[in-house]
Amino acid sequence: MDISQVTQICLYGVLRGFVYSTIALGLTLIFGTMKIVNLAHGILCLLGAYLAFSLTAQGLDPYISMPMLLPLFFVIGACLYFGIFQKTRDPNSSTVSSFGLLIAIQTLIQIIWDPTPKMARSYFSDLLVPIGGISLSSSRIVLSMLCVFTTFLVYFLLRKTWIGIAIRSTSEDAETSSVMGINVVKINCIAFSIGLMLACLSGITYGTNYAFDPFMGLSLTFKGFVVLTLAGIGSILGLLVSGPILGIIEGIVGFQLGLGWVDVISFLMIIVILITKPTGIFGGKRL
């Protein structure tokens, strides 16, 4: 590995890592407020990617279809919340039902689209930007920056707005919040739906820049959880650090050991982090 390869791996890893940060951000909102381990999160990201792919075939660029898909995912989130997750209050049963959702959506994707790897190419995908001898697709840069911007936006939403304060107070103590006049069901629904919008955003970003297939759902969810636990649950801006860390580690592992080992790393990392340092790097804080 010479120095140009190292910089290339790092740069690619950082850009890829911001996508993982956005996946983890959606998981943080859902997990932080409702204590739901949403195993279907990754496959919902992929659903967004597949919808963007189909719209690309219709001539719609992912950049144009994104503003159309985000509200759709908000509605899907509200339906899923009221249909399933509001009724399963026990964390175990919500985990199992989200797994059921994962299997159902995965099969649905296999039926509607075929299981071969796909990629939703955008107009900007072929526009290359040279940075220090490395050429990068401009689409990767733009969409990764969009992910970073969204993370700051969500941070601002949680800190400064009325809804964000209500979400944080619900995540801390739902009972007391409802006594204080917060409609907990509504707030949970909003948090879940925003989580799914973030899933859609990360899915489109992933699908525009990388190839995807229907079987990646669980591993994407686990990458989100790795980033989440590495940053520490509740740390929003920490995700922007831990995401690129995972991206770079994956890049190095993929380069040195082969691509087959990339997913093993994320599963092993989540076990190791949970066992050795369950609070993460920036953890111990509340949402």
Add this chain to the structure above:
Amino acid sequence: MKAILESFIEEYKRFKGIAILGLISALILVVVPIFIPLEKIYFAFFIFLMFIYIALTVSWNIVSGWAGQFSLGHAVFFGLGGYVAAIGLRDKVFGFFDLRAFLLSAVIAMLVAIAVGYPLLGRLRGFYFTLGTLAVSEAFRLLFINGGEFTGGAWGIKLQTTYDVSFYAYYYAAFAIMVMTVLLAIMLRGSKVGMNFVALRDDEMAAESIGINTLNYKVLAFSISAVTPALCGCLFAYYLRYVEPNIVFSPTWSLYPALMGLLGGIGSLIGAIVGSAVVGSTLQLVSLYFPAIHPLISGVLLVLVMVLLPEGVVSRLTKLLRGPPKYFKKA
């Protein structure tokens, strides 16, 4: 030995009706196949799969229902059992359908359960443990895909043999595994060990304060429940004559027992048996009549069960019939 016998008699007195029903159905399942050609009917395969499901669910119930550690890691032990059989046959360590392969897979599964259980159970509580077991099972699947020559990679291993085994052998082996698991569960339920499991589930701190080493008992429950899936995996590999990481380490092997246990009512032995019979037959019917979309339907079924019947069929029925049961029911 005497204590074990006494606990069986105790159980028999307590559940006289169900025990007699169970003995009669066991007798039917043993005797009837002698008079009919098993290879000819699909229903025999259906019963064979049902035995495996019941064994998996009852063993899952030991760690998740009684010791209260909700595990989604059964696929690890199932897959290990399958690979012990396959690698043993390929490298000429064991023959085909060898009893030693079953024993070795049980031992390996127990050792892996202890090695994985101490760090996971020692550090993780509640749904973090669930997440950890799921991560372990996925890590095992990917490790076996990347294992190179030894594990056969993503293509898996074919169990090549000229030795022919009739379906009766598979049928009775599955039946034996199921009966062993159920007897083990009954034995545990009346014993001090089983009581300790329930004590640590209901209140871990109180259990620790009366001198139960909760970590050791959790790991014990985890490793006891690892034996049955390993045996089932071994048998399944011999039946399919083929192992592949995506089949034997598939998360469905940890998920179906959880679904069946939850449907029947978590923490109840009869619930586990009834749940696996209900879910298993539904899954079989679905895959028989709608083969293309059967994972879709099982996924939807999973969600529906969680939403509509969170406390399980058996407890719902018993509540309807005679009020809440007092024995071994989660508070």
